[in-house]
Amino acid sequence: MMEKLEPERLRHYCDPLSIDCRSTADLSPIADIIGQERAVRVLKFGLEMRGEGFNIYVSGRSGTGRMTAVKDFLEKVSSKEKVPSDWCYVNNFKDQYEPNVIELPPGQGEVFSKEMEKFIGEAKRMLPEAFESDDYADRRDATIRSSENERNKLFEDLNVMASKRGFAIQRSPMGFMTIPIIDGKPISEQDFMALSQDVRLEIQKKREEVTEELRVAMRKLKNIDEKINDDLKELNRKVALFTIGNLVQDLKEEFKDHEDVIKYIESVQEDILENIIQFITLSKPPQDAPMQQMPWQKELPFRKYEVNVLVGNSATDGAPVIVELNPTYQNLFGKLEKEAQFGMLITDFTMIRGGAIHKANGGYLVLPVEDLLKNPISWEGLKIALKQGLATIEEPGEKFGYISTRGMKPAPIPLKIKVVLIGSPQIYEALYSADPSFKELFKIKADFDNTMRRNKENINDYSKFVCTICEKEGLNHLSSESLAKLIEYSSRISDHKDKLSTQFATIADIIREADFYSKKDGLETIGATHIEKAISEKIFRSSLFEEKLQEMFDKGQILVDVEGSKVGQVNGLSVMSMGDYSFGRPSRVTASTGVGKSGVIDIEKEVEMGGPIHSKGVMILVGYLLNQYARNKPLELSARLVFEQSYSGVEGDSASSTELYSILSSLSGAPISQGIAVTGSVNQLGEVQPIGGVNEKIEGHFSVCKSKGLNGEQGVMIPASNVQNLMLKEEVVGAVREGKFHIYAVSTIDEGIEVLTGLKAGKRNDNGTYEEGGIHYLVDKRLSEIAEAMKTYPWG
Numbered sequence: 001m002m003e004k005l006e007p008e009r010l011r012h013y014c015d016p017l018s019i020d021c022r023s024t025a026d027l028s029p030i031a032d033i034i035g036q037e038r039a040v041r042v043l044k045f046g047l048e049m050r051g052e053g054f055n056i057y058v059s060g061r062s063g064t065g066r067m068t069a070v071k072d073f074l075e076k077v078s079s080k081e082k083v084p085s086d087w088c089y090v091n092n093f094k095d096q097y098e099p100n101v102i103e104l105p106p107g108q109g110e111v112f113s114k115e116m117e118k119f120i121g122e123a124k125r126m127l128p129e130a131f132e133s134d135d136y137a138d139r140r141d142a143t144i145r146s147s148e149n150e151r152n153k154l155f156e157d158l159n160v161m162a163s164k165r166g167f168a169i170q171r172s173p174m175g176f177m178t179i180p181i182i183d184g185k186p187i188s189e190q191d192f193m194a195l196s197q198d199v200r201l202e203i204q205k206k207r208e209e210v211t212e213e214l215r216v217a218m219r220k221l222k223n224i225d226e227k228i229n230d231d232l233k234e235l236n237r238k239v240a241l242f243t244i245g246n247l248v249q250d251l252k253e254e255f256k257d258h259e260d261v262i263k264y265i266e267s268v269q270e271d272i273l274e275n276i277i278q279f280i281t282l283s284k285p286p287q288d289a290p291m292q293q294m295p296w297q298k299e300l301p302f303r304k305y306e307v308n309v310l311v312g313n314s315a316t317d318g319a320p321v322i323v324e325l326n327p328t329y330q331n332l333f334g335k336l337e338k339e340a341q342f343g344m345l346i347t348d349f350t351m352i353r354g355g356a357i358h359k360a361n362g363g364y365l366v367l368p369v370e371d372l373l374k375n376p377i378s379w380e381g382l383k384i385a386l387k388q389g390l391a392t393i394e395e396p397g398e399k400f401g402y403i404s405t406r407g408m409k410p411a412p413i414p415l416k417i418k419v420v421l422i423g424s425p426q427i428y429e430a431l432y433s434a435d436p437s438f439k440e441l442f443k444i445k446a447d448f449d450n451t452m453r454r455n456k457e458n459i460n461d462y463s464k465f466v467c468t469i470c471e472k473e474g475l476n477h478l479s480s481e482s483l484a485k486l487i488e489y490s491s492r493i494s495d496h497k498d499k500l501s502t503q504f505a506t507i508a509d510i511i512r513e514a515d516f517y518s519k520k521d522g523l524e525t526i527g528a529t530h531i532e533k534a535i536s537e538k539i540f541r542s543s544l545f546e547e548k549l550q551e552m553f554d555k556g557q558i559l560v561d562v563e564g565s566k567v568g569q570v571n572g573l574s575v576m577s578m579g580d581y582s583f584g585r586p587s588r589v590t591a592s593t594g595v596g597k598s599g600v601i602d603i604e605k606e607v608e609m610g611g612p613i614h615s616k617g618v619m620i621l622v623g624y625l626l627n628q629y630a631r632n633k634p635l636e637l638s639a640r641l642v643f644e645q646s647y648s649g650v651e652g653d654s655a656s657s658t659e660l661y662s663i664l665s666s667l668s669g670a671p672i673s674q675g676i677a678v679t680g681s682v683n684q685l686g687e688v689q690p691i692g693g694v695n696e697k698i699e700g701h702f703s704v705c706k707s708k709g710l711n712g713e714q715g716v717m718i719p720a721s722n723v724q725n726l727m728l729k730e731e732v733v734g735a736v737r738e739g740k741f742h743i744y745a746v747s748t749i750d751e752g753i754e755v756l757t758g759l760k761a762g763k764r765n766d767n768g769t770y771e772e773g774g775i776h777y778l779v780d781k782r783l784s785e786i787a788e789a790m791k792t793y794p795w796g
Helices: 037-048 066-078 108-131 134-164 189-194 197-254 259-274 276-283 295-305 329-333 369-373 376-388 425-434 436-441 456-473 480-494 504-520 528-542 544-554 612-629 656-668 694-708 720-725 730-737 749-757 775-792
Strands: 056-059 086-090 100-104 167-172 175-182 308-311 321-323 339-341 344-346 364-368 418-423 444-447 451-453 499-501 569-577 582-594 599-602 638-643 676-678 715-719 742-746
Touching (some): 037 056, 037 066, 037 444, 066 321, 066 364, 086 108, 100 108, 100 259, 108 259, 108 276, 108 295, 108 308, 134 197, 167 197, 175 197, 197 259, 197 276, 364 369, 369 418, 369 425, 425 436, 456 480, 480 499, 480 504, 504 528, 544 569, 544 694, 569 656, 582 656, 582 694, 599 612, 638 656, 656 676, 656 749, 676 749, 694 715, 694 720, 694 730, 715 720, 720 742, 742 749, 749 775
Parallel strands (some): 056 418, 056 444, 364 418, 569 676, 599 638, 676 715
Antiparallel strands (some): 086 100, 086 308, 167 175, 451 499, 569 582, 582 638
16 A cells, blocks of 8 residues: 655654763773674684584675674684694704704793703803813824824834835825835836836836735725724714703703604704814804804804794783784795895795794684685685695795795694684675585684664664774764764664664764864764764765766756656666765656557667666566456557666666556556656566665655755655665655655555556456556557557558
């Protein structure tokens, strides 16, 4: 049944007296997520469920406070959980390209690093002192002396043997030489060649014997040298071990409960004993060094003993909550830094840097999915890490097989993490259908609603949310009157009079702007006028195009009649979106009908300016015509539908009832009131269905009527099911209250055509005809005439 709506039904006012405070200063800030009971329930389940793949996708529109709410919720939950381990990378003395990883209790990583630094510092101080001591010098000399005696005895015996055979042994750069002796004097090569052949052969034979004895002696000499080196090396090991033994034992005692640390300390000790010389020579370089070394060059040989604390949780309270807003591969999975040395880029285990996934290990990692998908290798890397349960640091090119070079391959770290992705419903649907791994790894979906019920409890929570914003950002508090205006604005942007918007970012911006105006007025509280000004100024900043369009209506450049009646012409309504601002505007819809077989032609579709949903709406209204008038005769007509002065395309079915009214008017000859604009879709049974943007559409037509002059006969006809969405501007409500403007709610095409024409629609009689004088009767009569005419002109 058609209703002419009363002003009270056009806007859901909020009574300041219904709010349980005089100002938000009387309230306490709220830490919980408000208006998202479903999402909170799912989040709790997702966080408690520790099975494989039970990571969470938080779905919702941007601006609903998803990121802030989830972060606050996780921090509250994580504060009661166990602090995770520290992770350190240390040198692998067997293969420096594959550093080892050590797990330690929280806070012990830094302790271990400092203790190792202290240990190496002491070793660099104590070892040179030990090897410069008199005791070491005496022991070294004694070791060398015993071997030197044996060496000298060997040379003595060798000379005696050679002398008996008539030879002398002489050192040369090429080694040892055997020189013949005749008459107590060495002979030259020339003298040797002057000897008789028999003498030369005899000398040569003896020389071979001496040479063989010399070879045996050289082997013995080599063994003596090796023994000297071994004895000195063993002496050095004993001295070094004695020097650093207590330091090593103290370290082992401090970390006796950590087997990996004990093994590492033992490997460090062994490496020091193998490389004692670097501690002696590099700790105290000679005074006459040809070049002054840079500080980093002096410390470079000792870098291998450092401890790289990749993740230290000494300052962490509970499980970590890491929000990574720029999830590039390096930010997420860490990197291998490089530094230039002598014109080359080098790296080692001390330049391994962890990413967000390492920092969040043992806790929670929050990622914006839109930004994650902008970095495809980050998304693929995340899936691999979650599947393997390992956090691996390596170059992305190597990880995905783009390049193959020898480089660092740090040991992977066991991964125990809960990942929370935050994104839109559209991205969730795309990933769920296109990526098989997604549904295996993100089994929990938490939907953040765009709206919440407007009831007493939620209004109180909303007020506490406002208090939280004010306290957190140092803003003026809101009075109950300004809170009431904010509640009304929230209902307006939620597109429902009985709901509140959860677009908290938008609400917070209004509060901040109102705070600016209140402080500018020198006040300490935000009043209702400040909220109203913030809203109006927000609209003003984005409404330039709307004003330009209004000028075109005023100057008659866009033709729209708001007075009188015309056949086949109706004012339809549409919404134009400018991104951050939407507004409504009337558009003239006309229909022309005549004899023919072409049926109803949508001109917008014919010129490819109509979208598929609009075309569907036109086909549905044809179905209505068939159902209504073609039960006992064929539906033969030629009709043209068009949105006049439309140059940017038409989409949506909210004008399908408007187009139907224009056809009915054209066929019946009944004029339609031009002061009443129409919106609403229609089904084949003639029921008027709800549409979007009802407030903007009504206000758009009101603006044109106001500009041309309100006469008390103008208004808008909307679907009855859209009454619940009405949150009209107070100016429009005031005009309705004064009888200058009207809002009609209809449920069927019959109700609507009666409002527009002032004629009854007319009921169908038992014999299939319609009541005489009604719209349906006139339409049916005209269609019968067209059918008869087609018999005369069958070619149409």
